[in-house]
Amino acid sequence: MSSCVTTSAGSRYTMRALVLDRPGTPDTLRPADLPVPEPGPGEVGVRVAACGLNRVDYQVAAGGHPDWVCRHVLGLDVAGTVDAVGDEVKGLSPGQRGAGHGDLRRPGGLAEFTLADASTLAVVPDGLDLATAAALPCAGMTAYQAVVRRLRVAEGDTVLVTAGAGGVGGFAVQLAARAGARVIATASAHNAEHVRKLGAHEVVDYRAEDVTARVR
Template sequence: MRALVLDRPGSPDTLRLADLPVPEAGPGQVRVRVEACGLNPVDYQIAGGGHPQWEWPHVLGLDVAGTVDAVGEGVTQVRVGQRVAFHGDLRRPGGFAEFAVADADVLAPLPDDLDAVTAAALPCAGMAAYQAVFRRLHVTAGRTVLVTGGAGGVGGFAVQLAAGVGARVIATSSAGNAAYVRQLGAHDVVDYQQQDVAARVRELTGGRGVDAVVDTVGPDSAAAHLGLLVHGGGLVAVSGRPERNTVAPFTTAPSLHEIALGSAYSHGDEQARADLAAMLGALFTMVTEKRLAPMTSRTVALEEVPSSLAELATRHARGKTVYAAG
């Protein structure tokens, strides 16, 4: 099969096209003919250091949508020819190829009116936002939520999900993306390049602060915004845990959470893996009911994936980029 491979840890420009053997589905697994695969920051991040369990050459790509091509021993819940999508195990070969293998229990069936490109835009970023907004922060109407990186994948989905339940959303973005982020549902947008984010959020909330923070930028950003939380508020760190000493003990008593979808494979049980499929199915329903925009900004060919990952690494890409098979 045709695949995009990494021969050793490196940057996106070290990826190359190659012909690899078609993988076989083992017990409890299925083989999927890849129709689309979403690009995510974790692709270039983990490529730089590699993983101890990888065999070389390695195929990146976690968010796969396509058609079941073969089923392994013991698989009864999925049939050949069924359209599915999944968020893959980063320890295994991924979806920047013509075929990919996945555990049957993580597959989410595609609704008839959902195309593969849209489905592949949702898993990693969409489920991270879903976990953050609903599972960890329990956002409801009337709450005020700060979302950093509102024009990105996780941030854009978080803005939509929080606004969709009636929360007031304050998001950060560059000035050039402000209109786009407002279109997603943000009530206020703070230009992180030109404004003091914390001071502006205090001003927008009359000095109160926010009930919740979804930080998609990094540990320093998360730490800087812990002090904006009201008493009992919560922060979800998508891109790294913050230092906690920015808030004195026994004061605002914030709750801190992290998102680690991939650890459902390495540190989770059957229920954790099945929940990956459940969350993805919930996102599919939201999209088909027009309650969530997939934010697919563009589709690319397999040979365009390396340059697209390099663009993602600049941290200025808008929405979701998806590899679409020809």
């Protein structure tokens, strides 16, 4: 198990955050007051409106990371409003709404404020609420990496998406369908209609059917 360095740096400005005093399970998180982080070159400060929770957050929390400074703040997916802008930042200004996926080595979004690399923060368009935006980055980019960048799914392809009702699977179904592919997805009967609405042409009930035989 990795440990982390403990610091006691002070600041004129403090924020509330959920922290880990040492690597551990989610139930060891506790509220604390921390200094509001100040953006450096290429960074922006974000007033957090919502923080997504992903499998990687609690998996990394259990083992820690050698670059962590405790008290560490978890939360990779963040959406909020740009509050401060560091040097060398272009295209972002205070008041803009943004969302992004952070660096697991650095403090995250389970706090009132966090820092983001300006190059990784996407502007949230009007009409999309920040809670929804915070749920997009990790699952959405994982699906995009698989469907678009790696597989290069195109019109006429047939794509099988397992766990079509899950976070990554749900985005993969939508991306593959948007590309013009025929999409087969696995899901429980309870979620079948939802997955069809996402764009799946066929839904296989993995609990009741022989998935291999049905797909073939």
